[in-house]
Amino acid sequence: MNWIISANSKMYDHSSSFEHYGSIDWRQGKTKFEVGDIVYIYCTRPLMMLQYKCIVDRIDLDSSQIRDDKEYWIDQEEYLKSLDGKFMTLRLIEQISNNRMKLVNLKENGLKAAPQGPMKIKNEILQKYIDTYFTDNYQTDFFPETLKESETEYEGAKKTVIVNKYERSSKARENAVNYHGLNCKVCNLNFKKVYGEIGEDFIHIHHIVPINEIGKNYKIDYKKDLIPVCPNCHSMLHRKLNGKEPTIEELKLMMEK
Structure with missing residues (x-):
């Protein structure tokens, strides 16, 4: 299954965390992710674009089973809130910077609205568009x-x-x-x-x-x-x-x- 989730760079420095460790332990919530699922991360304002492609390596983890990533949290109150619930490990496959992955272009190719929570990619036109243009070859x-x-x-x-x-x-x-x-x-x-x-x-x-x-x-x-x-x-x-x-x-x- 392929998914899109959203991330706020004003709360958490995803870029540095992925660069230093190659993965992030992400709050899983109640969504039924499975090991091997592909997860694209949509970065909210000011970027407003798909930027990360990951694979789910582990699921159903608690806070004792994940690394402490406090240093990457810009909002420390959100860091404390983040320690509750279940987590999954997202291993980075690729990160790109391509204007074709901006929200305005995604909406023209099957995405209904900016992702708010986890969403399955069910639209074949959208998936084909992402498969074609999720690359730095166009940037x-x-x-x-x-x-x-x-x-x-x-x-x-x-x-x-x-x-x-x-x-x-x-x-x-x-x-x-x-x-x-x-x-x-x-x-x-x-x-x-x-x-x-x-x-x-x-x-x-x-x-x-x-x-x-x-x-x-x-x-x-x-x-x-x-x-x-x-x-x-x-x-x-x-x-x-x-x-x-x-x-x-x-x-x-x-x-x-």
């Missing part, structure tokens, strides 16, 4: 195409930039935009204000730690490591001056001069 708003696995040129020297699955998907990307906003952190450009509707939600994300230096076990902090910048400033951040790429602050000083 280009945040990362330029050169950040996919490819060869690219920097200062005349060819090098290979290999982006792992984490970076091609969006385990922290959407949270970075949600936290920092859509203005360039160097020049303050906002694409929607300049270009109107066509510029809505468009920005590049700059990695403070270069992608080619990120190891397999590196834990990205979306608040510190991922910074929104416009394409022009992004290019300048990857140009070397005296053998060194400038920092965000250094580039801002260059612009002021």
